[in-house]
Amino acid sequence: MGSINKVQYLLAGAVIAIACSQASAADVTIGFLSSQKPGAFSDVIASFEKANPGIKVQAQYIPFDQLNAQVQARLGSGDTSVDVYTVDEPRVPYYAHRGFLMDLSDQRAEIEAASNAAPIAGASYDGKIWAFPFWTTAQFLFYNKDLLNKAGLPEPTGDPAKRLTWEELLPNAKKAQEAGAKWGFAFDQNDRYYELQPLYESLGYGPGLKGDKLLEPALTSDGWVKTTNWYRDLYANGLAPRGVTYEQMPALFSSGQLAYMVGGVWHARAFRNAEGLNFGVAAMPYFKDGKPVTPTGSWTIGVNPKSTKKDAALAFAKYITLNSEGALQASTVAPQPPANKSAFEAYLKRESEAGKTPAFGDIVRYDLANTAVNRPRTIGYVVFEENMNKTFSDIRNGAEAKPSLERAEGVLRAGFGRLN
Amino acid sequence: MSSVGQGQNGSRWGEALRSGSLGTALLFLAPALVAVVVLRIWPAGLALWQSLHEPGAAPGFTNLGFGNYTYLLSDPVFIESLTTTFLFLIIVNPVQIGLALLLALAMDKALPAAGLWRTLMLLPVAVPQSVSAIILGVAFRPDGPVNALLATIGIPPQGFMTSTSQALMTIIMIVSWVGVGYWMTFLLAGLRDIPPILYEAAEIDGANGWQRFWHVTLPQLRRTLTFVLVANTVANFLVFAPVQILTKGGPQGSTNLIMNEIYTRGFLSGDMSGAAAATVILVALVIVVVGIQFRMMTERAKS
Amino acid sequence: MKANGPWLRFAFVVACCVVVMLPLWWAAASALRPSEEVFRYLSPISVWTLIPREWTLSNFAALSQGPFAQAMINSALVTTLTVVIGLVVCSTAAFALAVLEYPGRGVIFAIMVVSFLIPFDSIAVPLSELFRGLQLQNSYAGLILPGIGNGLAVFMLRQFFMAIPKELSEAAKIDGLGWGGIFLRIYLPLSRPALIGAGLILFVFQWQAYLWPLLIAPNPDYHVASVAIASFAGQYDVDYGQMFGGAVVTALLPMAILLVFQRYFIASMASSGSKE
Numbered sequence: 001m002g003s004i005n006k007v008q009y010l011l012a013g014a015v016i017a018i019a020c021s022q023a024s025a026a027d028v029t030i031g032f033l034s035s036q037k038p039g040a041f042s043d044v045i046a047s048f049e050k051a052n053p054g055i056k057v058q059a060q061y062i063p064f065d066q067l068n069a070q071v072q073a074r075l076g077s078g079d080t081s082v083d084v085y086t087v088d089e090p091r092v093p094y095y096a097h098r099g100f101l102m103d104l105s106d107q108r109a110e111i112e113a114a115s116n117a118a119p120i121a122g123a124s125y126d127g128k129i130w131a132f133p134f135w136t137t138a139q140f141l142f143y144n145k146d147l148l149n150k151a152g153l154p155e156p157t158g159d160p161a162k163r164l165t166w167e168e169l170l171p172n173a174k175k176a177q178e179a180g181a182k183w184g185f186a187f188d189q190n191d192r193y194y195e196l197q198p199l200y201e202s203l204g205y206g207p208g209l210k211g212d213k214l215l216e217p218a219l220t221s222d223g224w225v226k227t228t229n230w231y232r233d234l235y236a237n238g239l240a241p242r243g244v245t246y247e248q249m250p251a252l253f254s255s256g257q258l259a260y261m262v263g264g265v266w267h268a269r270a271f272r273n274a275e276g277l278n279f280g281v282a283a284m285p286y287f288k289d290g291k292p293v294t295p296t297g298s299w300t301i302g303v304n305p306k307s308t309k310k311d312a313a314l315a316f317a318k319y320i321t322l323n324s325e326g327a328l329q330a331s332t333v334a335p336q337p338p339a340n341k342s343a344f345e346a347y348l349k350r351e352s353e354a355g356k357t358p359a360f361g362d363i364v365r366y367d368l369a370n371t372a373v374n375r376p377r378t379i380g381y382v383v384f385e386e387n388m389n390k391t392f393s394d395i396r397n398g399a400e401a402k403p404s405l406e407r408a409e410g411v412l413r414a415g416f417g418r419l420n
Numbered sequence: 421m422s423s424v425g426q427g428q429n430g431s432r433w434g435e436a437l438r439s440g441s442l443g444t445a446l447l448f449l450a451p452a453l454v455a456v457v458v459l460r461i462w463p464a465g466l467a468l469w470q471s472l473h474e475p476g477a478a479p480g481f482t483n484l485g486f487g488n489y490t491y492l493l494s495d496p497v498f499i500e501s502l503t504t505t506f507l508f509l510i511i512v513n514p515v516q517i518g519l520a521l522l523l524a525l526a527m528d529k530a531l532p533a534a535g536l537w538r539t540l541m542l543l544p545v546a547v548p549q550s551v552s553a554i555i556l557g558v559a560f561r562p563d564g565p566v567n568a569l570l571a572t573i574g575i576p577p578q579g580f581m582t583s584t585s586q587a588l589m590t591i592i593m594i595v596s597w598v599g600v601g602y603w604m605t606f607l608l609a610g611l612r613d614i615p616p617i618l619y620e621a622a623e624i625d626g627a628n629g630w631q632r633f634w635h636v637t638l639p640q641l642r643r644t645l646t647f648v649l650v651a652n653t654v655a656n657f658l659v660f661a662p663v664q665i666l667t668k669g670g671p672q673g674s675t676n677l678i679m680n681e682i683y684t685r686g687f688l689s690g691d692m693s694g695a696a697a698a699t700v701i702l703v704a705l706v707i708v709v710v711g712i713q714f715r716m717m718t719e720r721a722k723s
Numbered sequence: 724m725k726a727n728g729p730w731l732r733f734a735f736v737v738a739c740c741v742v743v744m745l746p747l748w749w750a751a752a753s754a755l756r757p758s759e760e761v762f763r764y765l766s767p768i769s770v771w772t773l774i775p776r777e778w779t780l781s782n783f784a785a786l787s788q789g790p791f792a793q794a795m796i797n798s799a800l801v802t803t804l805t806v807v808i809g810l811v812v813c814s815t816a817a818f819a820l821a822v823l824e825y826p827g828r829g830v831i832f833a834i835m836v837v838s839f840l841i842p843f844d845s846i847a848v849p850l851s852e853l854f855r856g857l858q859l860q861n862s863y864a865g866l867i868l869p870g871i872g873n874g875l876a877v878f879m880l881r882q883f884f885m886a887i888p889k890e891l892s893e894a895a896k897i898d899g900l901g902w903g904g905i906f907l908r909i910y911l912p913l914s915r916p917a918l919i920g921a922g923l924i925l926f927v928f929q930w931q932a933y934l935w936p937l938l939i940a941p942n943p944d945y946h947v948a949s950v951a952i953a954s955f956a957g958q959y960d961v962d963y964g965q966m967f968g969g970a971v972v973t974a975l976l977p978m979a980i981l982l983v984f985q986r987y988f989i990a991s992m993a994s995s996g997s998k999e
Contacts, residue, residue, distance in 0.1 A: 060941035069687035243562040397582035441823040444902040452816030455872020460838040463846035546977035548949035551970040568766035609916035
């Protein structure tokens, strides 16, 4: 960072001596922007700084829903105080297109040696690698054992090859609700495209975009409308709660008000710690007439092409992604499965043995190898996601499926037209 | 002021110089003027400049145009956000100012523990909007405490923010939760400045409570009311945080107020020049509306 | 008003205060619960909706140790300086616009009015570029500067100054007082309620600021309270206990100050006797 100016210096003296944290002149300090909670990366940064004397990492934490806005505003206006930052996989194409990401193709050999294939695909666009694969994701069907017992329902198996179909799950969810659960079933990210895309892909109806650049909306086919109505009915029939935001959904499950929840594997840690919660995990269901499909895609680490400290920035990015120790330590943050191969195995072992979720490793490994589908790789994704999330939210709250999807198509066409 | 002639103008300069008011004025005005021009007007000028360029185009004099404006004004989503904003303003301004005035009148006279009540009413402005929106969002959840409260008196559960017909009203309740106490404070200060002698005179004339309000309080409060009306209108034009946090403009665009529309365009979709054009349109609208309000308030004073 | 008038009035005021306080009370109660209890008693309504069934201070303990404590200090400092400097800057400008006479006054007033009609959040990006160029990123100056020149506060003070009879300043001039003296000795003492109002405007702008601090002060050493509180919201879950705890603490500090300042509202009654 630059020199401390006079006003600042005076004020600092008046309140608290911050000066003690100043780095010595020979050090390079890089800015690392992420949307994890403040302090989340402190440990891994400390390890990195120890292993790389002369480089200091200044972590900048942004609330999650502000990250995209911050990246657009700051990298878009040429801010060089961000050297490294976390990039959501499906945004890689758009950020690459806007010039927010450094081309990492010359790192390909190293990246491929260290990382799993699916997250590398998520960090690539147009034949080039734009970011270091960092984390990946998978989903569980979480169930509340006590609520199932009360309704006399069997626990779903943890074997991912014998997962439930939606047709089997929903009647059970209804029974659990009749037996006292406040809600039968819910998606935790209840209106996010990420978690709902598999419904359409399971039945072969496509991701909702077509064309060679995936810049044509395809939301109004009979299949899309039918599946959207299935989703709408979850809420219209009172099986799932309306008006609860996704941030409040895990609390609904951990406080024992929800029988089944499809949600990210990262919730397992918090649920283990929730007092009085007796839960288990199974694989995400699929439609009887379709094939099992599950969502995936998480964070990658990108480097600002305008960074003035690229070497240091690359060193840090590699440490938390390609270095297996660094990657494993960084995976305790979310906690999401690391993209790094050896850290991935260590992570699965740790989570499977942590208690209450012995099937953790089997399901995640199986799903990532067999059922995971990435979100569409297109520069229009940012606009697409924004509007799809709103559309799902409308439908969940009672809007008719077909007109909502038609409206979304119109908005998307206009939005895609503004891309350049 | 506009009809001042050349000669007169010269003498006004002279008069200002002689009385020493020109130098004083420069000295007194400079800090605020510099701050306002550098920190508001200049960046707004940049936005105006950007709005004249197609998205992604390099700024320059050769490629100017009104493409962003014609695009916006033909975009149903943008037009809808304008009409939603006006509907919002037409309801929220009278509600907030009416309630604030009622409360200010109630608190103007002696009241046990008066300072405490005034402070409590003002307290919501001290809570960051990002949090108060979440707190009230939970209150209005369909399975939340407001519906639970309604249930105890036999009213069926309402959709609130999940309903296209109730979402805007819910946002109005949420912004009023902060706004009423805030504007009440200004109105109360205005009431305190009305000389008691005017009321005494009215009482001698045999005016009843309503007549005193109509003939003494309201005219005397005109300046404060003008300020509150204008400031409240501007504030409500720019309502953003509760919408962004709670509804993101939905359901079905029913709460897509103009600032949320600008934010979505610029920050989420990355259409900075479209957002700049929308900002320019917004500022133009605010100037027109506030201008009308000024005129109304001053004409009422004359009549 | 009839005999039951005051009681009706009192009941109305108290009812409004209760409505305003309930959400904050619920947030405070939630901050004192274990985290999995936060949403447990929302519906149906019971005593446990508003009173924690199990008490814990863990959220406040965590707040005092985490980055929130520094953010609170930053907010208090930045806001205090904004209000103090802003009052000087805005009241002098308002005086020049209300009392002094010189050509171009109308234009300058128009600039002031237009300045507060511009949505600050939508000009924040170009402004942040300027600030970065001036090395004001991650500094208190960068946080404070946009708050001090507040057109709305100028407008409000001008409205008030215009209501003060000119005869007062003319008489003072005859007594040999300069413009500075007239401002300090006549206008400021008469304008306490307006100054409090302007202070409130300056305070709210800075205390509520969110987008700007995020843009210009991303270094956690310079986080302000609103940013620190919003940071309890993660990608997949939110630490509601700490978030609500932080909100309560953030509201308590201004509340203490407001309670003290209340008496000046009453004091202004006495001073207004000297007008008109």
